Amino acid sequence: MKKITTITVALLAGLTLTACGKTSSTSSSSTSATSKKSTTSSETTSNGITLDNYKSIQVALPNSGTATNEAKVKSMFGKPDQSTKTSITGLDKEATQYTWTNVGKTLSGATVTASFYGGKAVAKAYSNASLTPNAKLTTTTVNGIKQGDSLSSVEAKLGTPNAESISGSGALSAQIINYTSIKGKSGASVSFTFTNNKLVTTTKSSFN
Template identity: 80%
Template sequence: MKKITTLTAILVAGLTLTACGSTSSSSSSSKASTSSKVSTNKQSSSSAKTTTGISLANYKQIQVALPNNGTATTETKVKEMFGKPDQSTKTSISGLDKEATQYTWTNVDQSLSGATVTASFYGGKAVAKGYSNASLTPNDKLTTATLNGIKEGDTLSSVEAKLGTPNAESISGSGVLSAQIINYTSIKGKSGASVSFTFTHNRLVTTTKTSFN
């Protein structure tokens, strides 16, 4: 950061020189004030960047697709949004002949409170994404009756519209090789219960309920 230099006016005897000294002091004070404001603004901006975490909205911006089978967000773009990942590992994705690189982040904001976020890349493009263990506000829509209304063949978007944001999600691939899994744990009247929905090509194929008795 550039150092802010404070100019000090030198008072010299004599009316003419005193007047000039006053003008110089006023100008210096204005410059110092302006420099101080710039410094404060930079500090505020820096503080905002460090306190802002990954949001659900940021996560939803990521598009995943297999190579040559749809539009996918670049690795560079995701890292610009999410920042430096906490770790990386290799992972297998259906439809790929080689392993993809999976990155993990934990710097989330309140919209994904407590969650761990992942994104996998192949050839610099996103092929999978997910998050787990999000501590979200319980949704009044998430009742046993509502769950019983979810049927095989329902779309991913229609299920989320009925039940709200899931506590965990995993999305990979594209087209006929796409797979989506969402999980809910905050079910009204069913403490400790959870339900998972598995989709293929965005259509529900399996519902798994745990601890509903």
């Protein structure tokens, strides 16, 4: 259990760095390409990766749940812009993180990443999405979010986040969502951290 928990923390740390636009790993252009693409893949590549495409990816730690395979994600998203090898404590192989920027309107401006170990998705994230501000996203609604609230209930109250990172599944899952378009609070942002779909930490910036 301690070993798997360490993996979850390491994955989430890597995703957080990606969301902030910083990484210590060396990136290189991905050389993998799918020789035959389905109609769905062609449409996704042409119209851009949608929020629904992104949400359809299931992530899980090795041997702890059902995860989407690498081939399916590449079929949906098209050829990645970059691939990065990342060493993760507790795993005998490096995880591979792919990056895409060919996004559609529902993820406008975002960079999307997905990390794979043994061909299965162990983490996913998007960052810097320039989404239409939700009228409900105010200081009052943010302050109404309480510890223990579910991820789905927070998103229902505040709308789609500008950034998100998810690793693992079930009791060993870790999720961070971030909002930067707080009505009436220029420059303000708020991040929520969840474990097993329950809010454990809220971090506010420039709310005073």
